[in-house]
Amino acid sequence: MSVTSTLGNALSGLTAASKAASVVSSNIANATTEGYGVRQVQTTSVSLNGQGSGVQVVSVSRNVNEGVLADRRAADAAYAQAATLASFYGSVEGAIGLPGDEGSLSSEFSQFEAALVEAGSRPDSDARLANVVRAAESLAGTLNDLSADIQSERLEAEKEIARQVDNLNTSLAQIQDLNGDIRLQIAAGNDPLGLMDQRQVLIDQIATIVPVSVVDRDFGQVALITESGGVLLDGTAAEISFRDVGLITPDMTVASGGLYQVEINGSPVDSTSPNNPLKGGSLDALFEIRDELAVSAQGDVDAVARDLIERFQNSAIDPTLSAGEPGLFTDAGALVDPANEVGLAGRIELNARVDPAKGGEVWRVRTGLGATSPGDPGAGGIILALSDALSEPKVVASGSFSSIPRTAAALASDLLSTIGAARQASENEVSYTAAKWETLRSLELEGGVDTDAELQKLLMIETAYAANARVIQTVDEMLDLLLRI
Template sequence: MTLSTTMNTANGILGNSSTQSQVVSKNISNSQTVGYVKRDAVTVVNATGGSTVKIIRAEDVVLQKQMLTGQSTAEGQATLNKGLDQLKALLGGNDYDLAPSTYISKLQTALQSYAAQPSETTLAQTAVSTAQDLANSITATSQGIAKIRVQADTDIKGGVDSLNDLLSQFMTVNEAVIKAKAAGEDPNDALDRRDKLVSDISKLVGVSKTERPNGDMALYTNEGTVLFDKIPRSITFDPRGSYGAGIAGNSVYIDGVPLKAGVGGNTSAQGSLAANLQIRDTIAPQFEQQLDETSRSLISMFSEKEKATGNNPMPGLFTWQNGTTPPAGALQPGISATFAVNPAYVKEQGGDPVRLRDGGVNGALYKWNTDNTASYSTLLNGYVAAFDTKVGFDATVGLESSATVGKYAASSVGWLEAYRSTADSANETKAALSQRATEAYQNKTGVSLDEELSKMLDIEQSYKASAKLISTVDEMLKSLLGIA
């Protein structure tokens, strides 16, 4: 090997060491940067025997796919659990102090006390007051359900806006990747930004990707709907300002295809959008229907009937906006929203609580205690007995079709708790799987400071060796020139 060849080799090694040092330094400085994928500076020998450095980005398509799926399912489950927790909060939390079933039990106790001492007007007032607490519980829960649906609708709107914005950013970065590769420039920073955007998108909707040879990438939902292909696809949603019984929410359309809502406590939702659709359109409305059935049965249970015939029921202690006794066994949508105690029993509204004992709110034909006997308890005993009598319920709302009103209200709480139990268990599992998938991906593509510092020491040794070689060649050249 000639001295000139030796010098060229040493200079080449110095240049490679410089490039490698820059890559390692960049890795170290971005060790805490979210979404940064480490680079490796690999020495490649060309056809002439010379060496160059090629910068390789530490990608892993399989692990990335697992991470994206884990993020989508975990985000969908977490969103569902948040909605279920909000529904539980309407009932007073773990002890269900504010649940209708709690106040139904209290009303039964109050009526038992009044039936045992029908001459005590203070017990009549206590019973009516307890009935008002029950009515307030039902209407407050109904209003709370409507607010939760509105909040889910608002969250869907926010998610759609975010998704549109992310896809717009994705187009810009995707074009940067294509241009960098076409020009032979380094596309790695743009690739990092693009992968970070895909990760953010996966938290809104399940996403899969396809990369083309020129670096272009297309995105699809896990159901196969196009999210991005050359340009972002249209994602539209029309929110509502309010919700009531029977009002359906609008769909989220991705490229003209409606996004499916999640299903079940261990939800099938991938991303927050599908989970919010499930809360708004499935869980909250079904809970509302169960509340409607509880309200309907209470109105019927305390309705007044003609003394002579026992027929022609009319609202008694409880009433609603319609002012009639609804038919038995058939869902009356929205009845819980206007469920209330009949003012004719409320002393503060000019009513008389003793009418619970005597009847007659709907006229003389409906008065049972015609002699105004203070010890009369026939109606009161009938109301007390009704608490232990099974009645028919609409089976389409997901609970039993025959039960006592107290048992039915408690079953509604049980239905919600069963949903939450399944969801909580699934949330723990999915969160753990997402964490493990993310850690596996980061371990493969993230920066290890120990590894990078070790590389830096190797580069330093290579630099020293090259510098020593150049110094030696320089001394030899000086000696040669001195001889000449």
């Protein structure tokens, strides 16, 4: 081996060691950087005319466990979906309130029932009659507020859908640009790995909204396909659009034309279809809340309101009522129309005839809504009939309740139980998906930067660098010796 080839081999070793040190330092510096893929130097020996000519750096690869990464992204979507649903059920349960809590639906029913019992024992007491009116008005107001809270949840879901659609479009456009930049860098022989790290972070953000699979394309590019086969990105990004509204009322649905679905490249997406291309993830959960869960909850609350109104619009309870006249509770002043039940909980109100704020008289609780004079102060028959009607077991005419007869208070408790059970189930799903995510995240991190291993590599690189430097130093000394001869 000539002195020249020896020097060339040593110089190539220095170059390779220098590149390896640079990669190791990058790995250590990015040990906690989200989306960073561990770099690894690929080297090969070089031969010239059958003789060794040192070492050559072939490439720097980005090592990521794609299988674990794909599973973790699926767990991201499942967790986001479960957490979104759990949050909705928790909010509705909080709006209904727990038994014993001030202002809860169960407490309002209990206070109204207690007020009727107290007034029945002393029908001559205007204070007790006024207490019945206040309790009834408070109960109707609680149902009004509960209906408003449910529609508020729908509106919040609507706003969040619009925000997430904007995020999807932005992220997809950025990934499309990164795909193009990566292609250009590879074609130019430059390092595209930093761009791939940025792309991974963006794909992770999309995966919480919509679960996606990543399909490799030529020149380092990727395509994004949803679990149901929808193409979000393949060369060019899909255009996802959504038209949100500023106000949602109980009667507004997609079928009625009051609400809108997402469109992909101008084609509407049916969020209720098993083949929904955006199924899974937080976006799917938001549509489920807006179009199904909140609608069902509103239907059950409306059923409670209808049951309450119908219990008292009966001339057998109040003989002073004429045909077509509402009882103690009304649908915005009128009788209940079963064909117009949607949103009833938001319209239920106390009959104006007993409401002093609307020109009514509290003594009509005792003498009847159609009475024109206070009548006998000691007559408590109508009050007792009202109390009996409230506590009479009845089969609910609507909603998702079973056909078991219930008192009004029991119906309110069953409403809370239904929502509470759904909340508990959704929270269990959150716990399960969170545990699964933690496990997959740990596996992903295990495949990330191991600083201990990188430091060990650095020691080996330092030794190799020093050895090659020593070879060059030896060659230099040999040349000096030749020159002195």
